[in-house]
Amino acid sequence: MPKTAKAAEPTRLSVRKTYKLYIGGAFPRSESGRTYVVNGDNVALASRKDARDAVLAARAAQPKWAGATAYNRGQVLYRVAEMVEGRRAEFTTLGVPAAEVDATIDRLVWYAGWSDKIAQVAGGANPVAGPFFNISAPEPTGVVAIVAPPSLLGLVSVVAPAVVTGNTVVVLAADPQVAVTLAEVLATSDVPGGVVNILTGRYAETAPWLASHADVNGLDLTGVEHAELAAELERAAAGTLKRVLRPGLGGTDFTADPGLRPMTAFLETKTVWHPKGH
């Protein structure tokens, strides 16, 4: 907002934000020292090493996050929604339409509520033909690498379903300024460090490392625009039989009801048997 200042008064110089990565709950620069310019700002350009560091952080955080109660994970996600509400102005300044911020908050609240319901919807007792107690329950796959779509709603629509069930994620963000702002939301939302790790830069450079990383269990390709690169990443993921979520043809409509698939894509089903007897 330009102000008419009197010549005698010095104008106040604004303090700019440094756009850095979000790994293990901290905001480091790229270890490579590289940056690139986005809308006039220097943004960290993540390297292979950053991607590997992010996987380490995600792996370290995963057992505790999965072991937290579903109620607790739901509360944390709800808190994220509250914090997005508080940063509404910042997101709109970055060009996110107000309606999309609304939809993002609502999407977070929707997923927050799923935390302690998905196990009942996706699992349950199995009536086996014998004297056995038999029950199936979903469990998180582990560490999921996500190539995120550019919009804020898209970003939240891929991150929330993966983490609400107890996975931890490494996100390759498409719109770095929106993503880093979301990282700041997460950092102030009781999301434990390492649960969500966000890398800015060029996903075509970093995604292959994550797709072939042996300690990554799942791969979400929603944000990959080029079919050839998606196929290449899928092939790389086959090396350790990662669970791969492939976008449907024609892209994803993030305003539509997401259904269960974004959650179930990164859930395993565990079935436990025990005899019944005296």
Added chain:
Amino acid sequence: MFEYAPAPESRSVVEIASSYGLFIDGSFEQAVDGNVFKTVNPASEEVLAEVAAAGQEDVDRAVAAARRAFASWSAMPGSERAKYLFRIARIIQERSRELAVLESLDNGKPIKESRDVDLPLVAAHFFYYAGWADKLAYAGFGPDPRPLGVAGQVIPWNFPLLMLAWKIAPALATGNTVVLKPAETTPLSALFFADVCRQAELPPGVVNIVTGAGDTGAYLVQHPDVNKVAFTGSTEVGREIARAVAGTGKRLTLELGGKAANIVFDDAPIDQAVEGIVNGIFFNQGHVCCAGSRLLVQESIAEELLTSLKRRMATLRVGDPLDKNTDVGAINSAAQLARITELSEIGATEGAERWSPACQLPDRGFWFAPTIFTGVTQAHRIAREEIFGPVLSVLTFRTPAEAIEKANNTPYGLSAGIWTEKGSRILSVADKLRAGVVWANTFNKFDPTSPFGGYKESGYGREGGRHGLEAYLA
């Protein structure tokens, strides 16, 4: 010890033709290029039949037949599709003795198992999924779930007809049509199933059976007009299929290898645990992807448990699969026997101690005595690689945390076992095991209502239960 008189099941209940064609579009046909292969009885090395080897053109014809049949099969009311599947289930029940004997002849598994485990589960699986065909909107996959199209399915040799049932029953119930390739060493029960389909008057092209080796399977999973690929087999081949399918948009489920830990805590009921260990590793000659091939026993009871286990192993009867008293049958093929033999030799070379009970193996056929290795460490190949035979690696642990750590220290994650009388320990250990099926105070139990499938490199997707429908629905 009692002496057992031979108690052979009659072979006359099954009539095996000298040759079989491919089952395409409702009729048996020769392969276009006339190629055939032989299938042998692994217990005698006798040739059972000559079977057509499907080439690329044959696979094309089968997929085309399935595609043609898809339009009407998928449009048919679910209640009508259900009745076909109920018919198939009933026919299998009626012909179960014949199919059990056939399975034992072609596979080498004891008649006791094919009769009491495989065939009842096959019929039950069709019965279970038949009931889903007109209830799919209630299955939790949206209000209007749609079939995918043509399913290309490749199955292994360890439970030939049961694996066929796991593949075909959910595919058909959901309105898909199938092209299925049985394993090269066990093609016969799938071809008899083709006859079951004819008896049930299943519309031509809904089920097509193409026999052959790995290249036939590769043609099938790579076929551009296949919408869904389902594979059960080795992790190595599973990886190749995942690579081949990448970028095509085909749906894929994989049920692959395993190296299950069977964990025995110091408060376990020893006799029951020993039965569970024996069932876990010697059931079906250990040709079981979810076999309890790593015994993790708490150090304080290791000696007592191993003494009991060895005593029990000495009573296992190895031999003629058609003898109703046989516990352990023939190894399925010369190639598999060579692999088991090689890995066992490596086990001994690497320093583990090998033990087998005294047992007389038949002169002809492929046989391997039940074997355990003690003094195994996590670095040994027999503790890491899937042997897929009657070979058990025994490791010890001191604390529950160590047991969990060792159990999960594998790229596989198909199944696991827990033996303890302490309920809270069962639940907490079951929570921490990274495996798709956890058997507590039991092992190797299967049911059509119970989802089955792996974590990690044991594959993805579930077969059985409501979960099993997902792989075949859009």
